[in-house]
């Protein structure tokens with residue numbers, strides 16, 4: 001009896017994800033992967049061998065019970081699968097799309113050792129979408145308020161996660177968000193074609209239904225300080241302001257018109273919907289020859305946005321080789337399919353401009369790989385006399401981000417490290433100031449959605465412990 | 475949603491609005507600004523907070539109709555709402571008793587320099603104001619400025635009122651008269667600020683300018699607002715908006731302000747057609 005299905009399982013290959021074709025999709029901003037059908041999802045779910053001691057869970061920063069939700073999908077119980085996911089992951093529709101599963105759960109999947117892992121991310125997305133599209137999102141029962149107030153600064157994945165967790169424990173939670181919309185990088189950074197904004201909106205709406213208050217346009221450090229939040233009666237504050245400040249390369253001509261930080265380029269396009277200009281009021285430069293500097297996910301998002309805005313030539317300029325590129329393989333693959341030109345082992349050293357101050361060219365050096373550096377990757381070294389110019393009219397600098405000092409600089413007793421990130425005592429997010437916790441990119445530096453969420457979860461239980469402890473002593 | 479409490483036309487294309495914004499009104503200091511977004515599809519634009527009334531919970535803005543967003547804003551009336559209002563942003567003006575200060579305002583910049591004059595006066599300075607416009611009809615806040623200044627000089631480019639000439643020439647005259655000036659605050663169009671800086675530089679008079687860079691988030695997240703000051707890149711929204719004018723690269727500022735001229739024209743035209751069409 002046992003043998004039959006097992007044999008069958010082994011025959012089923014990992015189910016491919018249906019996608020918009022490259023030629024079609026570069027003309028629109030719609031999502032590229034289309035999602036599994038019910039049949040495909042069940043078939044893919046049937047590949048999971050339901051390990052007694054599942055290794056996949058150890059690869060998940062929020063401990064999703066992966067075999068359990070997959071089993072439910074295999075049985076056709078899609079709503080229940082979604083609920084199972086939501087027991088530990090408050091944003092499954094987001095994570096199913098943007099998590100680097102290949103480095104996490106899927107990497108640990110036992111099937112990966114012999115062949116291809118179960119497509120855990122795609123199944124997660126399927127279940128979450130199924131529930132959302134059904135319109136029957138269940139709102140769990142929230143305990144009656146315990147009378148304690150927690151403030152969350154920043155409505156990115158970390159802030160949203162902790163807010164959901166704390167409200168479910170009976171806390172009164174208010175999120176203060178600097179921008180006019182909640183979601184953090186999910187709304188301003190990651191493009192529509194990778195993460196439809198309606199999904200983020202639905203998740204935010206869900207939290208509001210749970211009772212989380214979200215105050216937008218509230219820049220903490222300006223409108224109110226963290227100290228003032230305590231004065232107003234909050235008993236704990238969680239800081240999750242991300243690593244939002246852009247890094248530039250400080251090379252000559254970098255302030256010429258037509259040169260953007262990735263943050264600005266993506267914010268204009270995603271948050272402000274500049275790709276729909278003039279229907280929406282925010283403009284963006286629709287360059288013909290666009291160079292994006294960097295090799296991470298942010299660079300891939302920028303270059304693929306440039307293509308969709310009508311670029312004839314869209315380049316990735318990266319100083320190492322594709323082996324060292326930090327972007328997800330899937331994203332690089334998508335970018336290549338769409339016609340992005342990769343100029344590897346290339347580093348810009350200066351920009352050239354015209355009489356109107358507009359960028360016209362980028363002076364570059366060719367590089368070669370030398371000895372490994374501190375990160376263990378081989379250091380790129382310029383090749384002498386290799387200078388050449390690439391003609392460009394738009395440039396997007398995507399070489400990283402750093403901490404925004406507004407909150408740390410205006411909060412007393414909050415220690416930061418040399419780079420300006422908030423120092424925490426342990427992974428529960430306790431900072432050097434009592435009652436103040438922090439997590440996500442503002443602690444780790446630019447990382448991932450799921451790690452930011454994981455930090456929010458841990459801090460939620462730490463804050464719960466802290467505030468319950470208070471009760472006992474008073 | 476923030477409600478407009480009062481709306482006044484100060485001249486044919488300059489509008490003053492008092493907006494309900496209690497939290498901002500309670501916090502704001504001279505020199506700071508807000509970012510507003512009118513509606514769902516709107517863009518985010520920065521505007522200086524000209525005045526605030528913490529008791530009434532209101533802030534005042536003054537803007538000139540220069541493009542689609544300001545034109546659309548001008549169509550709103552008291553009782554209407556503005557979707558998003560974020561602030562107070564930027565560093566407050568450094569206010570001290572410097573001695574004698576000259577506040578120079580050009581065009582709608584008069585509205586921006588006015589609250590600074592108020593704060594400087596309160597700090598004990600002797601305040602001389604020079605305010606100017608192209609022509610008499612476009613001059614704003616004359617009486618208000620007069621009330622907070624020890625001396626007021628009004629200029630018009632066409633000589634229709636007051637001194638015939640630019641504010642910079644009036645300032646030059648003041649210096650020639652032997653007036654001992656400890657600090658100048660100059661706010662207005664880029665060419666005006668540049669010329670004022672050229673006037674004060676040879677005399678070593680520190681001159682503070684307030685820059686009107688293009689902004690998106692206005693919290694230091696995007697770099698849209700970057701300017702070069704003393705050879706260093708600064709973000710107007712968090713490091714400014716005020717800088718030492720003698721260090722500002724005005725050419726760069728002017729060229730970056732032109733980055734979207736074509737799109738701005740397109741949007742403005744479309745808006746005007748839609749407005750007239752209905």
Ligand SMILES: Cc1cc2nc3c(=O)[nH]c(=O)nc-3n(C[C@H](O)[C@H](O)[C@H](O)COP(=O)(O)OP(=O)(O)OC[C@H]3O[C@@H](n4cnc5c(N)ncnc54)[C@H](O)[C@@H]3O)c2cc1C
Nearest residue numbers: 154156157158178184185220241242440441447448449452
């Ligand atoms: C373009 C791009 C693509 C990415 N792609 C992926 C991906 O595919 N997969 C993945 O896992 N990760 C990806 N990441 C990384 C991931 O998005 C981040 O690690 C994650 O969003 C961090 O979450 P967070 O909650 O710490 O901060 P953020 O998402 O940065 O949210 C911080 C929030 O705080 C607000 N804020 C800042 N200052 C203040 C203040 N003073 N007062 C009030 N609010 C404030 C901000 O406006 C923002 O909304 C990407 C990042 C970018 C930029």
Ligand code: FES
Nearest residue numbers: 692694696697711
């Ligand atoms: S407006 Fe974005 S950094 Fe200043």
